[in-house]
Amino acid sequence: AKAAAEALGGGAVGVGLPVEERAAWGPALDAVEAALGPVDALIANAGISPRREGRKVAFGGEGDEEVWARTLAVNVEGAVEGCRQVARRLTARGAPGALLVTSSIAGISAIPFVSSYYCTSKAALLGFVRSAAFDLGPAGIRINAIAPGRIDSDMVRASGDAVNAAVVEATALKRLGTARELGEAAEFLISDRASFVTGTCLNVTGGWAEA
DSSP states (O other), X not given: OHHHHHHTTOOOOOOOOOTTOHHHHHHHHHHHHXXXXXXXXXXXXXXXXXXXXXXXXXXXXXXXXXXXXXXXXXXXXXXXXXXXXXXXXXXXXTOOEEEEEEOOGGGTSOOTTSOHHHHHHHHHHHHHHHHHHHHHGGGTEEEEEEEEOSBSSHHHHTTOHHHHHHHHHHSTTSSOBOHHHXXXXXXXXXXXXXXXXXXXXXXXXXXXXXX
16 A cells, blocks of 8 residues: 555555544554544544354344444444544644545444344434534535445455345446545545535446335
């Protein structure tokens, strides 16, 4: 990632960050700002989708409580804490900024092969974004969500060819999305081109599960 950023004329710094640990965010942001200058945007993209033996973890199954706690800690608390800490830094500087959280089409539509824990966490982010927009807007801070569909990635490939083939068949564009397509949508939402967009979610699904 660092080499790719530098090839485009930008800079990058790698910082380890367990997003669910509140105390880890301050040092991580300090390291980024020391290397690259003040942070003016955040994309909270970390997430987990609990699986066992290649299958979703069903609600009420073995280890139910641990799976629930871990999924919410990473997917919800991690994203919210990142937004909180970046927003506080922006406000302290009197600077505008943009926050973006990665939800999922699974937070909007029922996806039978995805765990209820994951779906709940991604739906929670949508409620957070809608409400937080009114708290942050007066300071010139925008917050939005993005909802990927099936994006070609390690996590998606782990579902198996049969699942992904069925999704492709149900997708208007008849293919999986690419990381680049998702990245360009995310870049739009944190850029000045989306300066009057806040409190909403952009679906990047190729037309899958939109009903």
